[in-house]
Amino acid sequence: MTPLTETKIGSSPAPLVDPYGRTVDYLRVSVTDRCDFRCVYCMAEEMTFLPKKDLLTLEELETLCRRFMAAGVRKIRLTGGEPLVRRNIMQLIRNIGAEVKSGQLDELTITTNGSQLGRMAGDLFDAGVRRVNISLDTLNPEKFKEITRWGDLEKVLGGLEAAREAGLGVKINAVALKGSNDAELGDMLAWCGDQGFDMTIIEVMPMGDIGTENRLDQYLPLSRVRADLAKRFTLTDIPFRTGGPARYVKVEETGQKLGFITPLTHNFCESCNRVRVTCTGQLYMCLGQDDNADLREALRAGGEPALDDAIAEAIGRKPKGHDFIIDRRNTGPAVSRHMSVTGG
Ligand code: SAM
Numbered sequence: 001m002t003p004l005t006e007t008k009i010g011s012s013p014a015p016l017v018d019p020y021g022r023t024v025d026y027l028r029v030s031v032t033d034r035c036d037f038r039c040v041y042c043m044a045e046e047m048t049f050l051p052k053k054d055l056l057t058l059e060e061l062e063t064l065c066r067r068f069m070a071a072g073v074r075k076i077r078l079t080g081g082e083p084l085v086r087r088n089i090m091q092l093i094r095n096i097g098a099e100v101k102s103g104q105l106d107e108l109t110i111t112t113n114g115s116q117l118g119r120m121a122g123d124l125f126d127a128g129v130r131r132v133n134i135s136l137d138t139l140n141p142e143k144f145k146e147i148t149r150w151g152d153l154e155k156v157l158g159g160l161e162a163a164r165e166a167g168l169g170v171k172i173n174a175v176a177l178k179g180s181n182d183a184e185l186g187d188m189l190a191w192c193g194d195q196g197f198d199m200t201i202i203e204v205m206p207m208g209d210i211g212t213e214n215r216l217d218q219y220l221p222l223s224r225v226r227a228d229l230a231k232r233f234t235l236t237d238i239p240f241r242t243g244g245p246a247r248y249v250k251v252e253e254t255g256q257k258l259g260f261i262t263p264l265t266h267n268f269c270e271s272c273n274r275v276r277v278t279c280t281g282q283l284y285m286c287l288g289q290d291d292n293a294d295l296r297e298a299l300r301a302g303g304e305p306a307l308d309d310a311i312a313e314a315i316g317r318k319p320k321g322h323d324f325i326i327d328r329r330n331t332g333p334a335v336s337r338h339m340s341v342t343g344g
């Protein structure tokens with residue numbers, strides 16, 4: 001891959017402000033739809049992945065990130081699929097991380113299942129990454145196998161340790177799954193407190209066909225989870241916000257933050273500051289809507305000027321909010337793409 005670190009951010013397009021006055025300064029980029037796990041709420045066991053030729057190259061991903069930075073994006077999160085299984089991903093991370101060091105970007109973060117952190121945590125830190133979100137739904141090895149189908153808890157816990165040793169801040173993401181990890185979330189919160197990790201609990205979102213699994217069987221409203229946790233911990237609401245769908249409390253007994261991501265039971269859209277790009281270069285202005293813009297086509301056909309125009313045009317139609325529903329009549333996906341395509 002050509003080292004593009006010396007490439008300047010270039011001419012500055014207008015800042016990205018949507019029709020509702022929300023400034024978009026946060027970009028999430030899915031760098032691959034592939035994964036070494038098959039979490040039951042995320043994927044079917046037999047997944048058909050996108051043809052490699054449809055994926056943006058690492059150079060294209062970098063150009064895209066740079067054009068968003070030129071338009072005022074200050075924070076980029078790389079996700080997937082599992083971002084750390086994409087071949088040569090460290091090159092992209094190093095090149096974008098250089099912009100954190102140069103001050104063009106406030107933060108480069110990664111959402112990962114942790115499986116590759118044992119070998120990559122140190123390189124991530126050296127590249128400028130300071131925080132990672134690690135998805136971990138249970139601390140029970142058998143349950144971990146059940147949920148991830150292909151994952152190995154020991155390896156992930158080793159990755160967590162490597163992240164800590166490398167100096168990376170760690171936040172644990174756990175999806176609340178009815179009848180699966182729900183009884184364990186309190187113990188996980190206590191464990192996060194012991195480890196000094198913040199934790200975020202996520203409600204299952206109706207995204208993509210997941211084979212034989214039924215969303216209604218998995219869905220657990222976080223209002224119930226919070227009520228359960230409040231029997232054991234003192235949870236104090238705090239005004240901490242990231243512009244995303246999480247609402248935070250302080251866990252008084254541990255001093256750590258706990259976030260609740262509740263797209264189904266609460267509306268979080270009024271403060272939305274983010275957009276998402278898939279690994280094929282489709283820009284989704286809202287996680288819960290299908291409207292998108294083809295940035296790959298714009299970039300390949302017309303280069304950076306066309307890309308800038310396509311981004312600006314798409315932000316001009318960022319919707320006010322989403323309409324996710326899970327109830328007895330709506331157990332299928334509200335949007336057809338998987339979370340692994342858009343990234344979490
Ligand atoms: N593979 C990485 C990981 O697991 O962290 C990054 C991608 S994953 C799609 C990002 C986040 O989305 C994870 O925290 C995962 O638990 C969550 N997720 C996946 N499918 C989901 C769904 N249908 N509803 C809610 N969260 C989901």
Ligand code: SF4
Nearest residue numbers: 035037039042081113
């Ligand atoms: Fe892979 Fe992350 Fe989806 Fe699990 S949640 S299957 S680790 S992309």
